[in-house]
Amino acid sequence: MKNGVMMQYFEWNLPDDGSLWKQLKEDAQHLHDIGVTAVWIxxxxxxxxxxxxxxxxxxxxDLGEFDQxxxxxxxYGTKQELIEMIEALHACDICVYLDAVMNHKAGADHIETxxxxxxxxxxxxxxLCEPYEIECWTGFDFPGRGEKYSDFKWHWFHFSGTDYNERDKKTGIYQIVSEGKAWSVGVDNENGNYDYLMFSDIDLDHPDVIADLKHWGIWVTKETKIDGMRLDAIKHMNDKFTKQFLEAVRAECGAGFYAVGEYWIEDIETMEGYLANVEYGIDLFDVCLHYNMHKASKNSCDYDLRTILDNTLVSRHPELAVTFVDNHDSQQGSSLESYIEDWFKPSAYALILLMEKGYPCIFYGDYYGTEGNVSPHKDIIEKLLDVRQRCAHGIQTDYFDxxxxxxxxxxGVEKIPGSGLALLISNGEDGEKQMNVGIQHAGEVWHEITGNRTEEVTIDNEGNGLFFVSGGKAAVWTP
Structure with a gap:
């Protein structure tokens, strides 16, 4: 009854020294020991x-194999180091999810008209104007790789838009005009149509593009033996393509191939509509819960904690929700900056790691730190991971009152002795709450594991205990 935990093993400001794959290989046993079961690379x-x-x-x-x-x-390293890292993680029973960016391309080899x-x-x-001729960076020949693994070469007609006209040195959103070409449907309707995000936008309605991306998905899965993917920027991609892509990879690589999508929006109805369109074939990051926790951290005692799970993916579709506190996009200095304040971060991690529902994801920056700075949260995250594996089992009863x-x-459950827990979260003053942990725990003495409280709580004959929490903290009580 192992409780799965994903870790996002990078942050925005890692050094450009090619060392990450080697570091992760060396870290594999440690990650296993603290309870991480999957790594998003x-x-x-x-x-x-x-x-x-x-x-x-x-x-x-090119996985770090060609001079390009x-x-x-x-x-992060070479292809050989990538393969060795994945093998080391697998040897420690840790799955590997590759970040797949199929919305856009950058760094073209030559200009086209x-x-x-x-x-x-x-x-x-x-x-904003009538169509006119531009010079765009859309020619991809891959001279360093040649035709190894794929002979597909990219040209302007494989894209739906670009961001720069070399002829007049102007930037903007240029929609490429050709017979039968249009912005994709099945994308978010922000800005009218949010097909275009950045660089040269891949035309996911083009049959040759679809065929090569499916080929790549199958190839990279077999070549590296990854267990799944995190799909980047799916709100900007034709949902029909995403569904077909995953079906193609699973048909060749196994129905258990895992996928989680980044649909960055604070609207649960839009998320539910997307899931229906892809026939519930993908998990999503619970961005709605992230923003609820962000607001809770910003507003302190003015935030009503009873609403923290309202309109979230984990409350509507818990089997498809990847819960997270922060990631590389929400961290300080990023384009979607919305990080959870340090005072509330232990409570946020306690929530996602100890509750029954959702697939929690830990952020590298919260565990190891960002920009070379040590994270103040490593110790509490390790304590929560330990409690998740030992104690976070059995029926959950909420006291959001x-x-x-x-x-x-x-x-808790009978087959895991010592399992069971009580969590309290405060965003105001010290608090206490009588909660029931089950009559099977009658007579037990429970302690608080974070160090915030020193009392002992004895469970009465009906399974009740009076539990305590310090103001602005999380308290985790276990047998």
């Missing part, structure tokens, strides 16, 4: 240069 293929985090994708087939964009290695028109960034369906103090209990 950054894009492992060649970007615009070695400094690229991976989202400026140049060549999906100034080096053989990627920011095509017809395009500028569109309104706030409404991409509104042209006070605006500043909420909690829940897990009754």
């Amino acid at each position: 950054p894009p492992a293929y060649k970007g615009c240069g070695t400094e690229d985090v991976g989202y400026g994708t140049y060549d999906l087939y 964009k100034g080096a053989v290695r990627t920011k 095509c017809m395009a028109r500028l569109v309104d960034p706030d409404d991409r369906d509104q042209p 006070h605006p500043c103090t909420i909690g829940f209990t897990r009754q």
Whole structure:
């Protein structure tokens, strides 16, 4: 009855030294020991240069094997180091999920000429001019790789938009104009149509593009033996393509191939609509819960903790929800900055790691730190991971009955001695709450494991205990 935990093993500011794959290989046993069961790794293929985090994708087939964009290695290492790292994780019973960026390409090899028109960034369906000829960076020949693994070469007609006209040195959103070409449907309707995000936008309606991306998905899965993918920027991608892509990979690589998508939106109805469109074939990160926790951390005791799970994916579709506190996009200095304040972060992690529902994901920056700084949360995360494995089992009973103090209990299961827990979270003053942990725990003495409280709680004959929490803290009580 192992409780799965994912770790995002990177942050935005890692050094450009090619060391991450080696570091992760050496860290595999440690991750297993603390209870991590899967690792989400950054894009492992060649970007615009070695400094690229991976989202400026140049060549999906170059995993650090070819001399392209100034080096053989990627920011994180070579292909051989990638393979060895995955083998080490698998030897420790840890799954590996690759970050897959299929929305756009960057760092083209040569300029091409095509017809395009500028569109309104706030409404991409509104042209700002008539189509005219531009010079765009859309030619991808991959001279360092040649035709190894794939002979597909990219040209302007494989894209739906780009961001720069070399002829007049102007930036903007240029919609490429050609017979039968249009922005994709099945994308988010923000800005009219949110097909275009950045760089040269891949046309996911083009049959040759679809065929090569499916080929890549199957190839990279077999080549590296990854267990799943994190799909980047899916709100900007034709949902029909995403569904077909995963079906193709699972048909060749096994129905258990895991996928979680990044649909960054704070609207549960939009998320539910997307899941229906892809026939519930993918998990999603619970961005709605992230923003609830962000607001809780910003508003302190003015936030009603009873609402923290309202309109979240984990409350509507718990089997499809990947819960997280922060990630590389929400961390300080990122484009979607919305990080959870340090005072509330232990409570946020206690919530996602100890509750019955959801697939929790830990952020590298919260565990190891960002920009070379040590994280203040490593110790509490390790304690919570330990409690998750030993104690976070059995029926959950919620006590979301006070605006500043909420909690829940897990009754534990007979086959795991010592299991069961009580969690209290406060965003105001010290609090207490009587909660039931099950009559099977009658007579037991429970202690608080974070160090915030020193009392002992004796469970009465009906399974009740009076549990305590310090103001602005989380308290985790276990047998």
